[in-house]
Amino acid sequence: MDFIFPAALNAISYGLLLFMLAAGLTLVFSLMGVMNFAHASLYMLGAYFAYSIARQAGFWVGLVAAPLLVAGLGMLIERHVLRHLHARGHIPELLFTFGLVLVIEEIVKLVWGLGAVDYRVPPELRGTLFEAFGTRFPMHKGFVILVALASLGAIWWLIARTRTGLVVRAALANPAMVESLGHDVGRIFTLVFGLGAGLAGIAGAVGGAVLVTEPAMAAHLGTIIFVIVVVGGLGSIKGAFIASLLIGGLESVLIAIDVRLSDLLMPLKGLSSGLDAVLALKASQLAPILPYLLMVAVLVFRPRGLFGEREV
């Protein structure tokens, strides 16, 4: 039991980081009606921008400036490319975001090199937050939780509690009506896209320092947040939240428990030699494929996801 507790804290920290990404992605999905494949690439840019700024002006400046840069970049993309493509339907938008993934990855490799860069949390965050059951919980993990809760709280307040948020929600639900009421819907869309990109930027500035900043980071997290958004239900923030914690937790817990498939499925033992190889796998070895199994299961049994309003 003594390693379940640190595992749970790890899960929450990782899950909230995933949620920062998934929240932005699902927000942008509500707006565009298509998946933004480049969302994780914006996360990666957040990390690299923060790294470059941090080397000149320190970590804290990078933490603030990088997300703003990424948000600005996101708004430029929405204003000057996606808006024009939107008129031509979903496929061009989808293809564009997919192309953007490849372009951003190549640019990152050219500018910052192929390997991981040394982007770390500053010394004041390297200590131990507290010690429990003989394992230290590092301060930077607590910091991830703090940043995630703060930025998500701010977004929630903005969307649910302000007049601007009211207009945004209205514009997402019925843009034509809001436009005829005299609001600039185009600007609102740009703002929402920027917001999503900014969230990805914050997640990158924090996640890059806590995990690893490398050209492959977008591809790695990209698939996971895709899974989260589909499992949670496209367009549902609540669903994204539950799915983030679920998938963040799944990995940590599976690694923590020492179970082989054969222990769970005793009766199947000895059926065939091929099956024996599968049964010998440990739970921790299954951790990487479980999110994808979960996605497939959700798509088969509940195509709109846990809390989604529309079918995929």
Next chain:
Amino acid sequence: MTRKFDRRHVLAGLGGSLALPALGARGWAQSPSVKIAQLEILSGGFALLGESNARAVEIGVEEFNARPGQAVKLEVQLFDSKGSAQEAQTIFSQVADQGVRYVTGGGTSAVVGSLIDAIGRYNERNPGKEILYLNHQAIDPDFTNARCSYWHFRFDPHVLMRMDALTTFLAVDKSVKQVFLINQDYAFGHQVQNGAKEQLATKRRDIKIVGEELHPIGRVKDFSPFVAKIKASGADTIITGNFGSDLVLLIRAANDAGLDVKFYTYYANALGAPTALGEAGVGRTRLVTGMDLNALNPRMQWIHKRLREKYPKIELFHAAYFDMIDMLGAAFRKAGSTDPRAVAKALEGLTIEGISGEITMRAEDHQMLAPLFVQTFGAADGVAIKKGIEGTNFGFRTEGRFKASETIQPHSCVMKRPG
């Protein structure tokens, strides 16, 4: 952006993707240089490993070609295997069509295994156009045992030879009582895990293996769940073959959680690991390696200096490519030819002076016997640890030296030789 656009890097990147030469088939026959196709992982999570290998071979070849009176020059063509067996096969067919007769690298053991198989098939169907595979880094013992091939030569001591050196050292350390094995979930990682278990069982029966973990290669971004498990197991020592980000992130998570254990590793001298280790790794991180950076011979000193000047971001961490280049040159001279059939024959049993002592290519299984070093992480003092690596103040001090003859492991290779 803080760094200026690095033009050389851009060109190198382009070179990697556009490396298909405009030469017609068999163009090499008229040219005085021997072409070697080098496959490395130049994109994705292990790109730095591939780039380090590519740069080191580039400088090694530069030194080789510049030697006075060097009759045969080497020419390396670099390709991105992307760490995929499929991609490597495609590249192999292309270079084979162009008449390239030597292939090296590939990436992980999975990729290299598929290359060795493909070359075996190709050579069976194309007598007179045989291709040799020169192995500089894939150390799965199977390649010189159950899966050995006449067309494969390995210039790097394999997993069990290295494990033998490492466990010989570990066995003397009486404070080691409980060992945890954490490795990458593929052929190499499995070999490290099994090798450690077998060798510890004979060398130190009192040591308990308190845990074994195999994790997906290159995909774990946060090792803290594993570290929590290691901590709970009560282990005092970790043995791991992890390299690149899989080692860096494991070390980081261990330091964060305050995990106080010894690390016995294969690759702690490279690709970000020394940086991640820092002060916390001093005195408790061990390494088995084929090269002593603190005692390089003049040739290696030149290569080291040149590499660091030309590519400041790349560290010298691996020795096998330099012995490979030298041995190939010696085999050309001995055979009086650069034809792979003659060269393969010449390589068998060849003994030369390598970069850190005598090296021999064992004829029976094509495994090179070379010196090994066991080293411990510590602060650079200018004597035992000449210089810090990766811009840190830390390096590795040599504590154990094994001559080539002391690293011999039995083999089970039954080789099909050409008639």
